[in-house]
Amino acid sequence: MRILAWLLLIVGVGLAAAGGTVLGPQMSTARSYTGPLGVAEEAMSALESAHAAHASAMDVLRHAERNGDNTTAQKGVQEATARLTAARATIADLQATGLLSASPPLTVSTLKAASEANPPPLERLMEWLSVGGPWWGAGLLMVVVGAFLERRHVRAQSRNPTTGAGAVDFLGTLDQIEHALDAVAAQIADLEMDGASGPVRDELDRVQDELITPLVDGRMQLAARHGNAMFSIYFSAFSGAERNLARVWSALTDGHSVVARESLARAQAGLKEARAGWDRAELTLES
Amino acid sequence: MGDARVRPYPELSVIGVSLGALQGVVMTAAFVYIALKLGFGLPGSTVAAIVGFTLLRGVLRRKSIVENNINQTVASGINTASSGLVFTLPALLLLSVDDASLRDYPFAALIFATIAGSLMGIVLIIPLRKQMIEIERLRFPSGVAVATLLRSPGEGLSQGMLLLGGGILAAIVTVAVNMGFLPGLFDPVSNVAALAGLDIPPWVPFAIAVSTANLGAGLLSGKGGLPFFFGGVLAWWVLAPVAVNLGWVEPSFDLQGSTLENWRYGELYGSMLRPLGIGLLIGGAIAGIFSAAPAVVGAMKSLAAAAKAAKESGASPEELPPAWVYGGAIGAFILLFISAYLAPGVELGGALLIAVVGSIWLGVAGIIVATATGHTDISPLSGLALIAVTLMYFLTGGNVTASIIVGVAICIAINQCADMMSDLKTGHLVGSRPRDQQIAQLLLCWIGPLVALGVLFLLWYMPGAEGGGFGPESIACKTGAADCLSAPQADALQSVVAALENNDSAVDKYVGGAMLGGALSIFPIGGIAVLVGLAMYLPFDITLGYGLGCMANMGLQKDFGPKFIGRKLVPVAAGFIVGEALIQLAWTLGKLALGGS
Numbered sequence: 001m002r003i004l005a006w007l008l009l010i011v012g013v014g015l016a017a018a019g020g021t022v023l024g025p026q027m028s029t030a031r032s033y034t035g036p037l038g039v040a041e042e043a044m045s046a047l048e049s050a051h052a053a054h055a056s057a058m059d060v061l062r063h064a065e066r067n068g069d070n071t072t073a074q075k076g077v078q079e080a081t082a083r084l085t086a087a088r089a090t091i092a093d094l095q096a097t098g099l100l101s102a103s104p105p106l107t108v109s110t111l112k113a114a115s116e117a118n119p120p121p122l123e124r125l126m127e128w129l130s131v132g133g134p135w136w137g138a139g140l141l142m143v144v145v146g147a148f149l150e151r152r153h154v155r156a157q158s159r160n161p162t163t164g165a166g167a168v169d170f171l172g173t174l175d176q177i178e179h180a181l182d183a184v185a186a187q188i189a190d191l192e193m194d195g196a197s198g199p200v201r202d203e204l205d206r207v208q209d210e211l212i213t214p215l216v217d218g219r220m221q222l223a224a225r226h227g228n229a230m231f232s233i234y235f236s237a238f239s240g241a242e243r244n245l246a247r248v249w250s251a252l253t254d255g256h257s258v259v260a261r262e263s264l265a266r267a268q269a270g271l272k273e274a275r276a277g278w279d280r281a282e283l284t285l286e287s
Numbered sequence: 288m289g290d291a292r293v294r295p296y297p298e299l300s301v302i303g304v305s306l307g308a309l310q311g312v313v314m315t316a317a318f319v320y321i322a323l324k325l326g327f328g329l330p331g332s333t334v335a336a337i338v339g340f341t342l343l344r345g346v347l348r349r350k351s352i353v354e355n356n357i358n359q360t361v362a363s364g365i366n367t368a369s370s371g372l373v374f375t376l377p378a379l380l381l382l383s384v385d386d387a388s389l390r391d392y393p394f395a396a397l398i399f400a401t402i403a404g405s406l407m408g409i410v411l412i413i414p415l416r417k418q419m420i421e422i423e424r425l426r427f428p429s430g431v432a433v434a435t436l437l438r439s440p441g442e443g444l445s446q447g448m449l450l451l452g453g454g455i456l457a458a459i460v461t462v463a464v465n466m467g468f469l470p471g472l473f474d475p476v477s478n479v480a481a482l483a484g485l486d487i488p489p490w491v492p493f494a495i496a497v498s499t500a501n502l503g504a505g506l507l508s509g510k511g512g513l514p515f516f517f518g519g520v521l522a523w524w525v526l527a528p529v530a531v532n533l534g535w536v537e538p539s540f541d542l543q544g545s546t547l548e549n550w551r552y553g554e555l556y557g558s559m560l561r562p563l564g565i566g567l568l569i570g571g572a573i574a575g576i577f578s579a580a581p582a583v584v585g586a587m588k589s590l591a592a593a594a595k596a597a598k599e600s601g602a603s604p605e606e607l608p609p610a611w612v613y614g615g616a617i618g619a620f621i622l623l624f625i626s627a628y629l630a631p632g633v634e635l636g637g638a639l640l641i642a643v644v645g646s647i648w649l650g651v652a653g654i655i656v657a658t659a660t661g662h663t664d665i666s667p668l669s670g671l672a673l674i675a676v677t678l679m680y681f682l683t684g685g686n687v688t689a690s691i692i693v694g695v696a697i698c699i700a701i702n703q704c705a706d707m708m709s710d711l712k713t714g715h716l717v718g719s720r721p722r723d724q725q726i727a728q729l730l731l732c733w734i735g736p737l738v739a740l741g742v743l744f745l746l747w748y749m750p751g752a753e754g755g756g757f758g759p760e761s762i763a764c765k766t767g768a769a770d771c772l773s774a775p776q777a778d779a780l781q782s783v784v785a786a787l788e789n790n791d792s793a794v795d796k797y798v799g800g801a802m803l804g805g806a807l808s809i810f811p812i813g814g815i816a817v818l819v820g821l822a823m824y825l826p827f828d829i830t831l832g833y834g835l836g837c838m839a840n841m842g843l844q845k846d847f848g849p850k851f852i853g854r855k856l857v858p859v860a861a862g863f864i865v866g867e868a869l870i871q872l873a874w875t876l877g878k879l880a881l882g883g884s
Contacts, residue, residue: 009810013803013819014525020566020799021526021559022535027795031558035538035550097540114539121794128795136799140806147809154811193293201441209850216424217849220811229581232422239421239715240605247353247718251296253441254350259296263718 002153008146016139024127026119033115036097040108043094046087053083154224168218170278173211174238178271180207184248185264194255204249212242226281234277241270297354299723306342307358308731310335311365315735318366319742321875322373323757323772332433332710333868335362344440352437353719357727359433360710364728367706368405368735371699372743374672377757378780379691380747392688396629397695401736403622404696407646408703409728410615411653413607414587416711416721418579423813425661426511428504428864430712435861437717446858453862454869457499461870464497472828473497488548490527490555495835496828503863504664505836506856509844514815515663516834518822522560530555556826562793564823565670566800571816572655573801574808587612607722615729620646623696630689641682641693648678649697653704658817660705661712663833664864667824672698673783674797680787687784699736746772836860 023031060076063069099106119127180203187200215238223231244267251260297303314331339358343349376397383389419425439447463469476493480486487493505512530536536551536559591609623645628638652671660666675697679690707728714724747756757772786792804816822830844852 013807014521016799016803016806017521017526017563017823018529020563020796020803021530023558024795027558028535029539031554032537032539034554035542035547036540038550039542039546093543093546096543097538099540102540116789116791118790120790121792124790125795125798128799132795132799136803140803143803143806144809147806147811151809151811205854209853213849213853219422219424220813224811228578232417232581236417236421239417243715243718245718246716249441250352250438250718253438254296254352256294256296256350258293 005146005149008142012139012142016136019132019136022132030117037111043090046090050084050087053080168221173215191257197252230281234274237273241267297351303354303357307361310362314366315369315738316742318369331363331366335359336433356719360724365735367702368739371702372739375695375698391631393629396626399622400626400696402733403619404699405732407619408700412707413612427709427712428507428664430709432861432864434713434716449858450862453859454866457863457866458870461867489552492827494828496832499863500867501832502836503860505833506860509840512837514818515822518819519830522823523827560823562796563800564820566797567804567820568655570801570804572651574805607725632686645693649700652701656701656705657708659821
């Protein structure tokens with residue numbers, strides 16, 4: 001069933017996206033003129049540049065004649081030649097497009113008008129639906145069916161004691177975290193301001209890496225088990241506790257044992273609140 | 288027990304906030320100039336965190352990680368106005384050069400719009416914080432990088448060396464790319480194919496952006512970022528070849544060789560994939576609103592309950608009470624309404640409609656940007672601002688001035704959303720109280736818009752700059768002077784406005800993409816529609832580089848376990864992000880100072 005869900009998703013997204021990509025006939029026609037328009041505009045610009053280069057070269061030659069400055073004349077002619085060569089290449093591109101032999105003849109302005117002949121928004125939408133709609137619609141349907149199959153699978157898994165949310169042992173992990181924090185509380189109970197706290201911070205890092213992070217990684221199973229609304233209540237309390245543990249860590253780094261103790265107390269209270277929220281969610285499940 | 292000396296633990300302190308404000312003002316002024324010159328903005332959080340580290344901890348000997356977090360929150364919050372403004376307002380100024388009717392905009396409307404945007408972006412995020420950071424656990428790679436930086440005094444030497452090592456490698460790569468020793472794009476398949484005499488067209492790209500920050504974002508995201516990579520593969524390795532081979536991208540006349548292939552690439556990207564991606568983003572965000580609604584309602588209730596409990600116990604609450612959210616939202620809405628009403632040609636009813644629709648779009652777009660940034664560190668700001676201006680254009684019956692003024696508010700707001708959420712992620716990782724970060728930003732959010740507006744108009748009305756001090760038609764740019772500010776982003780929005788006037792709005796793509804995004808959101812993978820849409824929206828070289836980072840994370844996690852990821856990979860990836868940001872900033876400022884561009 002899961003394989004079917006993913007197959008439907010992948011094929012469905014591909015089909016729907018393909019259907020969504022295609023342009024309606026009027027838009028397609030309009031856009032087809034943008035490439036040749038670009039070439040025509042470039043050729044126009046190259047011609048203007050060549051014309052300007054020619055005029056400039058004439059000025060330079062006249063100046064050189066008067067002053068006998070052959071070096072400057074040479075440079076000017078070289079530059080004009082380069083621009084003429086570039087213009088020739090661009091015009092060759094233009095010739096290859098067939099634009100120059102089009103009947104009726106096309107100018108930059110007529111090409112521009114053709115490329116901007118866009119249908120109004122509603123007409124554009126209807127045209128697209130007539131061309132890409134069937135593929136897009138079929139793909140959409142496949143995505144929806146696949147999504148519901150996958151959601152059913154995830155929910156069924158979450159109720160399986162070996163592979164479901166039972167595999168993410170929320171209460172068991174909470175017990176371990178609370179036990180570890182009780183030990184941390186004992187260690188910092190008499191810690192002076194600016195006292196050494198390296199081992200305590202290492203223990204907090206261990207709690208984060210070995211207990212909190214795996215629980216966070218498995219949270220979607222918990223959400224599938226209890227539903228988003230109930231899940232968010234107890235998980236939010238858990239996250240608040242996590243944030244307060246980070247504050248404990250920061251305060252210990254900064255040498256502030258008082259704030260560390262206060263934050264640890266808030267973290268422990270948050271974990272109790274998370275436990276109570278879980279219990280309520282389980283009761284709701286049972287009823 | 289009693290402590291002999293109990294010093295305060297500064298967090299929301301005058302010094303921290305003042306330093307953040309000062310940095311924010313300087314960065315805003317500088318980044319407005321840089322964005323007009325070069326077309327891109329720069330992140331402020333990293334710079335502010337490092338300066339704060341140096342000054343607060345190093346010079347003033349104030350040992351407080353959370354105070355430095357407030358400093359960087361304030362600085363980056365003020366700075367977000369710069370990129371939001373520079374993308375939108377200059378377009379109006381540039382258009383007004385040839386169209387005198389567009390010069391009739393009241394300055395007050397702009398002030399109200401920018402402040403409304405800044406305020407609304409912050410209040411939108413407050414109830415979404417729990418959902419995005421605590422429940423969905425969006426990564427916010429830059430937020431993680433800044434947190435790693437802030438925590439560095441307490442991490443072991445080995446972690447500090449990993450962070451530094453990552454930063455140095457990033458600096459070397461960034462300098463090498465900027466100096467041309469390394470290509471900005473690494474195209475392994477096309478290069479090898481060319482050696483073998485094969486020609487791979489540009490619309491089947493294999494190029495990877497050479498960016499340690501992009502790779503670092505992927506390394507931090509891991510498995511969660513894979514839908515982004517697969518979206519890019521779908522767009523460019525499946526859809527693009529299918530579209531070309533089925534004849535969907537054919538010119539009306541014979542184009543040859545590279546001219547043809549480059550045109551095809553441009554059409555595929557600009558007319559097909561990018562607008563479809565924007566549609567997916569919109570659909571994904573709207574679906575996300577519906578699915579998150581119960582949790583958001585729950586979050587508002589818990590804000591109220593927490594405020595009540597704190598009041599009864601005399602303790603300081605960790606979250607802002609809902610009254611601040613409602614008050615801020617109402618205040619921002621009123622400012623937006625006034626700014627719309629002051630725009631020329633807008634009546635009372637029209638202004639109300641603009642304010643309502645603008646606020647709704649702002650909410651949707653803010654969620655999109657926060658989600659996208661949360662997964663990938665990439666913000667589709669330009670595409671969403673484009674939609675904002677398009678929406679307003681249709682609502683106002685083609686009133687360009689009103690469209691852009693409201694577009695300014697929306698652009699600043701959505702930028703503020705992403706920045707605030709990233710800062711709150713940093714706060715979560717270092718133990719900051721969300722309330723303190725939110726208060727700091729709410730109280731100072733008006734500064735950035737005013738500074739950005741001031742600098743922008745200073746540059747526009749420069750002495751001797753008849754017809755405008757920036758833009759391609761400015762005297763400096765026409766004569767190729769070193770002080771040319773070409774405002775490329777404004778140029779892009781100008782062409783959008785021109786396209787709207789020619790009926791060229793990709794409505795079919797937006798609608799088709801939105802419904803696909805909505806359908807995709809039913810699948811139980813968080814943010815899948817936003818990620819796939821973002822991948823279609825962006826060039827593939829970014830997606831590919833990021834995807835390699837995700838896969839590297841997954842491979843390392845499989846071989847070395849999650850502890851390795853947290854202790855070794857995270858600081859290296861953070862170094863990648865921080866190093867590139869700092870060097871890029873230094874490089875940009877150095878070039879400008881030396882008169883280059």
